Amino acid sequence: MSTAIELIAVDKRFESGVTALKGLSTTIWPGQFVALLGPSGCGKSTVLRLIAGLEQPTSGEVRLNGVPASKRAAPMSYVFQEPTLMPWASVLDNVALPLRIAGSSRSAARAAALEALEDVGLAERASAYPAELSGGMKMRCSIARALISRPAVLLLDEPFAALDEMTRHRLNDELLAQWGARSPTAVFVTHSVYEAVYLSQRVLVLGERPGRMIADLPIALPAPRAASLRLEESFLEQCRRVSHALEGGIAAGVLA
Amino acid sequence: MTVARRASTWVPLAAGLGLLVTWEAVVRLRGIPPFILPAPSVVLKTLWDNLDSLFVSWLFTIKITFGALALALAGGVLLACAFALSRPLELALFPFAIALQVTPIVAIAPLILIYVDSTTASLLICAFIVAFFPILSNTLIGLRAADPNLQDLLTLYGATRWQRLRWLLVPSALPYLIAGLKISGGLALIGAVVAEFAAGAAGRETGLASRILEASFRTEIPKMYAALTLVVLTGVAIYLLTRVLSRALLGRWHPSEQG
Amino acid sequence: MAACSKRASLRALAHVALAALLVWPLLPAAEPAQLEHVVFATNWRAQAGHGGFYQALVDGTYARFGLDVTIVQGGPQVNNRPLLPAGRIDFLMTGNLLHSFDNLKNGVPTQVVAAIFQKDPQALIAHPGQGYERFERLKDAPVVLVAKDGQFTWWQWLKATQGFRDEQLRPYNFNLGPFLANPRAVQQGYSIAEPIYVRQQGGFEPVVHLLADHGFDTYSTLIEARTQMIGQRPDLVQRFVDASILGWYSYLYGDHRAADAMMLRENPEITVGEIDASVALMKRYGIVDSGEALRVGIGAMDPSRIRHFFESMVDAGLYRANEIDPEAVAAPQFVNKGVGLEVKRRLLGRP
Numbered sequence: 001m002s003t004a005i006e007l008i009a010v011d012k013r014f015e016s017g018v019t020a021l022k023g024l025s026t027t028i029w030p031g032q033f034v035a036l037l038g039p040s041g042c043g044k045s046t047v048l049r050l051i052a053g054l055e056q057p058t059s060g061e062v063r064l065n066g067v068p069a070s071k072r073a074a075p076m077s078y079v080f081q082e083p084t085l086m087p088w089a090s091v092l093d094n095v096a097l098p099l100r101i102a103g104s105s106r107s108a109a110r111a112a113a114l115e116a117l118e119d120v121g122l123a124e125r126a127s128a129y130p131a132e133l134s135g136g137m138k139m140r141c142s143i144a145r146a147l148i149s150r151p152a153v154l155l156l157d158e159p160f161a162a163l164d165e166m167t168r169h170r171l172n173d174e175l176l177a178q179w180g181a182r183s184p185t186a187v188f189v190t191h192s193v194y195e196a197v198y199l200s201q202r203v204l205v206l207g208e209r210p211g212r213m214i215a216d217l218p219i220a221l222p223a224p225r226a227a228s229l230r231l232e233e234s235f236l237e238q239c240r241r242v243s244h245a246l247e248g249g250i251a252a253g254v255l256a
Numbered sequence: 257m258t259v260a261r262r263a264s265t266w267v268p269l270a271a272g273l274g275l276l277v278t279w280e281a282v283v284r285l286r287g288i289p290p291f292i293l294p295a296p297s298v299v300l301k302t303l304w305d306n307l308d309s310l311f312v313s314w315l316f317t318i319k320i321t322f323g324a325l326a327l328a329l330a331g332g333v334l335l336a337c338a339f340a341l342s343r344p345l346e347l348a349l350f351p352f353a354i355a356l357q358v359t360p361i362v363a364i365a366p367l368i369l370i371y372v373d374s375t376t377a378s379l380l381i382c383a384f385i386v387a388f389f390p391i392l393s394n395t396l397i398g399l400r401a402a403d404p405n406l407q408d409l410l411t412l413y414g415a416t417r418w419q420r421l422r423w424l425l426v427p428s429a430l431p432y433l434i435a436g437l438k439i440s441g442g443l444a445l446i447g448a449v450v451a452e453f454a455a456g457a458a459g460r461e462t463g464l465a466s467r468i469l470e471a472s473f474r475t476e477i478p479k480m481y482a483a484l485t486l487v488v489l490t491g492v493a494i495y496l497l498t499r500v501l502s503r504a505l506l507g508r509w510h511p512s513e514q515g
Numbered sequence: 516m517a518a519c520s521k522r523a524s525l526r527a528l529a530h531v532a533l534a535a536l537l538v539w540p541l542l543p544a545a546e547p548a549q550l551e552h553v554v555f556a557t558n559w560r561a562q563a564g565h566g567g568f569y570q571a572l573v574d575g576t577y578a579r580f581g582l583d584v585t586i587v588q589g590g591p592q593v594n595n596r597p598l599l600p601a602g603r604i605d606f607l608m609t610g611n612l613l614h615s616f617d618n619l620k621n622g623v624p625t626q627v628v629a630a631i632f633q634k635d636p637q638a639l640i641a642h643p644g645q646g647y648e649r650f651e652r653l654k655d656a657p658v659v660l661v662a663k664d665g666q667f668t669w670w671q672w673l674k675a676t677q678g679f680r681d682e683q684l685r686p687y688n689f690n691l692g693p694f695l696a697n698p699r700a701v702q703q704g705y706s707i708a709e710p711i712y713v714r715q716q717g718g719f720e721p722v723v724h725l726l727a728d729h730g731f732d733t734y735s736t737l738i739e740a741r742t743q744m745i746g747q748r749p750d751l752v753q754r755f756v757d758a759s760i761l762g763w764y765s766y767l768y769g770d771h772r773a774a775d776a777m778m779l780r781e782n783p784e785i786t787v788g789e790i791d792a793s794v795a796l797m798k799r800y801g802i803v804d805s806g807e808a809l810r811v812g813i814g815a816m817d818p819s820r821i822r823h824f825f826e827s828m829v830d831a832g833l834y835r836a837n838e839i840d841p842e843a844v845a846a847p848q849f850v851n852k853g854v855g856l857e858v859k860r861r862l863l864g865r866p
Contacts, residue, residue: 049408052408054412072412072414076412078408084406084409086424087509088427100423101410101414101415101419102413130509131508131509131514290622291597291600291621291622292601369685370690470666470667472594473614473664473667474617475618475621477597
């Protein structure tokens with residue numbers, strides 16, 4: 001069910017003349033949780049949109065399980081930096097949306113949505129409207145919606161960047177818990193070294209525009225992650241490693 | 257009710273009352289004759305004395321106004337959806353919509369009365385022309401104003417065009433539509449009244465505009481004011497109705513109705 | 516010798532200048548005395564039926580009577596009526612006595628000071644050969660086009676006494692199109708105007724039924740003034756009425772080309788031919804100079820005729836008996852004095 005993602009020599013040049021990506025190649029294995037790390041404007045979001053099939057590469061290919069991404073053969077979900085909830089619908093109806101589009105009846109979709117909300121601890125707010133929720137709650141809602149359709153690929157574009165640190169840490173753990181239940185292939189874009197290291201099994205480091213892969217670093221840390229890991233030396237060591245790579249310094253760890 | 261809510265009811269009422277009292281006082285103290293500026297008491301008495309004939313005309317004007325508004329709503333929304341779904345259609349037809357908007361109704365009302373036999377139909381057409389553009393324009397903007405991220409999400413979930421319209425575009429457009437409706441409500445009334453003035457409609461199928469003209473020709477100035485009062489009341493009622501509608505549809509979630 | 520004569524001429528110059536300086540204040544003013552400004556509003560765009568007033572303006576009659584008159588046109592979408600009681604205009608042209616009765620009923624303080632038309636030219640016109648040759652058939656017409664002014668006056672009389680119904684009524688926007696296009700249509704017309712236009716635009720001679728011939732015998736083209744002005748400035752009112760009457764005699768019997776030229780400037784939609792034809796009709800139908808006017812001058816008003824007209828309107832149900840005193844609408848002291856009869860005799864070359 002999980003899907004392998006391949007980027008083969010991908011170039012992306014926009015009509016405005018901006019070259020977002022140049023010669024990007026990598027393979028992400030089914031069920032892997034990969035972080036995409038890089039400075040602003042290096043094309044990380046573009047990679048996500050290429051995988052989602054929302055954009056097409058100027059040259060090169062993007063394939064999911066061998067099928068071009070544009071065909072959208074695999075069920076996918078996307079979590080944006082903004083919660084992107086429909087403000088006119090209740091939390092319950094927001095989470096139910098993917099199922100309704102897929103053809104479920106209202107009652108069936110709502111029942112499933114209620115379960116999903118229970119998983120993220122938002123069941124009592126099911127009839128609330130997004131305007132009544134805090135930022136963290138809205139993001140949990142967004143994640144619940146992303147996972148309800150049982151996606152094969154989960155794409156996340158800096159979803160926690162707008163939240164305060166404590167909420168971010170909490171949601172990191174919650175995301176891992178939710179992801180762990182079904183383990184779709186996950187690509188998580190971030191510009192936070194700590195977050196990349198904490199969440200993923202592998203960090204892909206992109207350089208400045210035009211985006212090029214400058215490091216591919218497996219993260220050897222115990223899974224599932226414990227919150228206390230953040231203060232341990234092994235964690236900080238990995239963070240340093242990734243930081244160096246990010247600064248374009250000595251590439252620590254080789255492209256395997 | 258909170259203090260703020262109470263204030264929003266009482267302050268306008270008090271202001272209105274104050275205006276009427278001042279008006280009455282000025283007319284009495286300065287002995288202004290009723291054929292120049294009638295006092296509110298005279299206007300009210302005239303309204304009461306002529307209530308039966310004015311009421312019939314009032315109903316007619318209300319009929320035209322709401323009929324035109326309904327047509328404008330249906331036409332404007334349908335056309336906006338069509339334009340949102342088909343760019344070539346929009347490019348082809350939008351210039352006509354603009355032409356309709358800028359053509360002064362005072363000029364074309366007599367023409368329409370020549371081509372269309374029924375006075376009621378002519379007035380409906382005129383009021384519709386005046387009222388329909390804000391709804392079309394606003395709804396179209398609203399349909400286009402959908403959150404692009406939600407658009408992408410629906411693409412990802414494989415939504416069809418109709419699903420997109422139903423789940424995203426129409427709810428996104430609703431606040432804009434309501435804003436357009438607030439404008440068009442008043443315009444439909446103005447269109448109904450102005451069209452009747454310009455067309456010089458006659459006979460049975462006549463509304464408040466004809467009563468105003470008639471009173472003007474007979475120098476029955478208090479009656480003019482009485483008919484105008486009914487027009488104003490209708491306008492206020494329309495405004496309040498759209499307020500209620502807006503609160504019902506948007507109250508829970510749209511910033512325009514919060515706080 | 517040269518210097519001597521120069522000094523002499525300079526001295527002469529000084530003498531003349533001194534004399535002029537002393538005499539200057541005693542000389543009569545180079546300009547005439549200030550004219551009084553009055554505004555007269557008509558009830559239509561300039562046409563032959565207003566000719567006498569424009570005549571008095573262009574041939575200096577108003578000026579001779581010390582009046583600087585501005586004539587403000589009416590028109591299809593214009594209603595000048597409320598301007599008179601409001602003081603924005605000084606004199607108002609009215610189409611029939613019903614307006615005056617309404618004013619009295621509503622306490623609007625104005626009165627009629629002259630009746631230029633002894634007959635109301637208001638008529639209903641129809642296509643020939645449609646069976647409308649008899650007036651009684653008109654009430655069966657599917658469409659009767661009447662403008663705003665008439666809708667609230669003589670149309671009410673037609674409904675009450677002649678069997679017309681509101682279902683027939685259509686607004687007449689002074690566009691002959693609907694009438695010309697529909698042979699069964701009937702429309703209002705000024706008997707001295709519309710038939711001429713119909714002949715030109717439609718190419719046929721319409722059937723004309725004068726309302727006056729069927730019981731609507733009001734005076735027309737009345738001059739109204741504020742009661743206050745009548746009381747406080749009767750001299751001003753008299754001067755305006757007299758000058759207007761003289762203007763009418765000159766217009767009808769003298770050379771009216773200058774007045775026509777001014778009307779053409781004010782209303783470019785009419786032509787000289789139409790004006791001439793209209794004047795001929797005015798004379799033929801005796802609109803202005805007939806009946807009492809032949810005896811006591813144009814503008815003549817007979818209060819008993821006003822009372823009689825009011826009573827026929829009461830019979831028609833437009834007013835209640837004793838609702839008003841009809842003779843109170845008129846101030847006849849300004850007419851019936853034979854003003855202008857001398858001018859007419861002179862213009863017509865009679866002794």
